[in-house]
Amino acid sequence: MKQIPIELVIPALDDHVDKLLVQPWFSASEAQLPIKPMLVVIDALDEIEKEEGSELVKQLIQAVSISKGLHGLKFFITSRPHPRIVDECSSIDQKAVYHIEDIDPKKASQDVRHFLDAELADLPSWRRENVAAESGGLFIYASTIVRYLHPPNFPLSTNQKAKRLDMLKTTGHHATRLGEQYELLIDSLYKAILVEAFPDVGHEVEISKRVLYCVVTTRQPLRISDLAALVVDATEEADDEAVHNALKSFHAVLYISSRDQCIYTFHKSFPDFILDPNRSPELASPARSYFCRSHT
Template identity: 25%
Template sequence: AAYDSLAPTCHPGTRKDALHALYQWASGFDSESESSSILCLQGPPGSGKSVILHTIAQGLHAAGRLGGSFVFRGRRSGNENEGQAFFRTMAHQLASNVHGLRAPIARAVRRHPDVVHASMGVQLQELILEPSRELPLGSGGPLVLVIDGIDRCSYETQREILCLLGNAVRTRSLFRVVLACRPGDPAVEILAEPCFAGICRSYAIGRSLEDVRAFLGGRLGAEIEPLAAASGGCFLYASTLVSFLRNPEFHQARRLALLDSPACSSLDDLYVRILGRIPTASRETLLGVLHILSVKPLTDLPLRHVAQLLDVKAGRLRRVLRHLDAVLEIPESDSGAIGVRCTSFREFIVDPRRSGLFCVGGTNLARCMLESLSYAHENP
């Protein structure tokens, strides 16, 4: 999926060094830009990689330098093979964002209408590389492709996309690619292979207590030092906390009490506190939702099917889901899938050492739910 123009961006005054470095690289103004057409933004979970990429994408779009952007959603996309959609989505955005590419890409589609169903390599060649040859080099600087969430793809898909992009930037210096990864992700290992030598560099970001302090102060407007200290500079902690405290289901008096109380000492502690605030009447339903979200074959079920499996009305399920708005994404329609805001929360709920009583999951549960769903489809 392309970036959402309404997606969160960096809080004003935060991540200045990282944003400056990425803009310099994208513009070709830093010493390594000439030989590094691929930049891998690396950082630990919760360090704000996605938000930095959102900010970069918006800035490049405003400057007319964004070729295209893509966020891999994994199973939440409802698409079993997002990789197959990657290059045609980028081509569509290039046609929209770059006036000089609109006509060449349109001609390519008219000549080969079936190209949208072709392999990734053919799509890249016919929808992007061939049309881009009609765009003069040096016409406004390099075009940047922004990629997030590539770790949600299979290893084979990651390798194919990255190798194709590597070959593309070697043969056509018009394009640059920036993507975000955790240290140790498969994509990081792939980009460290000899075939990427000379065309790829990394930029590491860490956690920033100063930036988190500025973010919390701007969002909460209260005495936030204990909360900032508890975050350890983790933006995920800070953003989850803000969403939790701003939730209309969370009473204002309780919000103030939490701000005055000793802060949670880790992101896991914050998750426990969020789950512990679920009202007793809603707890069974919400834990059932977490069970479903912990099992891969079930993570893309529409909300209405989740409600059916849990034997509740979709409207009631939507109401109780608001209690977990800080960690879950609630779809606009009942045909959309419930999402998990961050991979770390999914990892938390399936690890009994971290989540304790809130741990969920299990293959027996998955089997029962799949059988129930099959029965529901056969007996509407």
Template identity: 25%
Template sequence: MQSIFSNAQNLQINGGQFTNSSRKVEISGLHNGLDILRQRSALEAVLDSKERFDPPKCDPDTRIAIIAQVMAWIRDEDPVATMMWLHGPAGAGKSALAQSIAELCQAEGLLAASFFFSRTAANRSDGRALIPTIVYQLALCLPIATTLIKQCVEKDPSILERSNETQAEKLLVEPFNSWLTFILSWISGTFIFRYTFRSQPQPRLIVIDGLDECHDPEVQCDLLRIIGGVIQRFQFPFRVLITSRPESHIVHTFEHLAVLKSVKLTRLDLRDDVNAHRDILIFLQKEFYKMRNTHPLRRFIPNPWPHPDTVMELARRSSGQFIYASTIIKYIQSPKHRPTDRLQVILGLSPPPVNDSPFAQLDALYTHVFACVEDKLSVLPIFGILIITRGEGDGLVKELTTPTRIEEVLSLQPGDVELLLDDLLSIISLDGPNEPIQLLHASIADYLLNPLRSGQLCIDIGMTHEMLARGYLNLLSHLKRTY
């Protein structure tokens, strides 16, 4: 048969595939397996992407003990893959820790891949983008698996349309567990063989930050199941660091999913960080020092400023959560305003100017947390009771904030309080029916009591006192009838 190009001149072909008789001829074009994988990856979510310009990170003089603990886990010579779940309240600084740890590992040649979820960015909130993005980075930094990953995608590009579980099996488990990978590993002296001879470190850390910001709770749990299965079968000593808030469905998955019970899992709760208050104090002191020396209006800032007691008060208001400290510093250090005046606003000694939002970042966080609550009308009275009794050290007053006692006062069924507060575990501590509920953010009270900040979520403190009084009168009346 005469060629269809027999009379063509200056012919150039880019990409595509042609069939001649029964023989298929493939023409290499612009897109090979890695190109296809790259197109399906959310590169905006990786450590040093342009979209993540100026990401939060830890001050070098803070979080020292926690970072040292995580780095020791990463560097550990255990030859099996392991997982760490770093969790803590909203605004505790989990993403800053993940960023700082990933940067340290990148500098040491230990970072293999990263994915930073964000609910406000479409590609970074899509759980379907996680596996391709991780695989693409692994293929670039670990040549021993590049060929097999590339071949898998070229053989069947539709693999990227399959489920997350299938992608993980074909693009992670099979390439890294294949006999070819082990031969190349032996030849190159990487991973298991390299540890034997104490040679240069190899990329091993996979960071998945903010899992709770993935768009769908069911997808979050499914990703944990898949990651657990991959770790269980990996023949290479990867370290998978996952950070998230302690949302109830994530906690339940870690505690009850069988596959996660069979992997080596380390849990790190930021609520247990005894140095959090000290670290926040250091952060505030350094930021105020910087303002006194670099702010455009520094000539008009007294020195010393602010008073040490004021800095201590701001650290106390932070409740161990870095988001309060970072929010107020961002507001105070504005180059177009006087820091001294703005500090007065933060302390409540001066009213904020019209259309000014000193706590905008905090307000957005709290608004999002409460947006996940189904029955807000039933939740707000509970928070009213917690706010009225906050800061009280008396044992009797503390007893008023146990789920059991609140249910009695509000005429709720046993277990109702724990059900109602199930979506708010990132801002409260709920440890059982007879343990006092604690607000993890002191500033949540200011938010809920200010209608300009919380809008329809605002709590009327007078009505809350009235409700509490009626509840106790009903309770006393019931006790009289009982006895």
């Protein structure tokens, strides 16, 4: 395949799909190169910056519709129902569109259960079954539970994992059906994680809160050194180590990317939870205030 100039990747161009996908695919076909069937997975299309997810799916639909030679290439795309993305997808055969609320919870729970069996094999099967049932078929709930039970650099025993699961039951109620009371389901888990992340240990906890607020409100992902400069008072020196330690307490919901060393949330539902005064009144107001202060 021919080389693609890097300037076609950064910044984004209107002909990305044609230059980076359609033309190379045709070139390989014309050269009679062996091409195996390929599935391209694009997750969280709605989270692309500047709402460019709708433009990407528009280009993909046009490419598949016009280019009859893309044999062996399929796309699996996930997204929240952003209005512009929904509008662009209106031309797709409805048989190829799946809505999460229409998926049988039992089928979704089977996939969740397989995941839990692999990730929490040391727990008794009845505990894994309980987590699968509580997830209501929502993978984000199950994957957050798994991360919560696997703190970095601090492995928990089977009994300690079980205690953590028992503690979750005291933080709120859980939905039991897919699509029903979604916020109530995931919010109870997020609240339990934050209760543990914010122990009453004095001024140090303030750094953790500032780190959290900064991550969920900044327009661009930041590195630890960037965060360290933002979360200290004007009279203090930046403390990278303190920020790194604070991030460890949020390991179930935040991560440092190995690609660019920036901090990201695992799922958009977490910043949505933090910034919604109805879902997280004790955190939403300070977070919004911090956003206004840090962007003035």
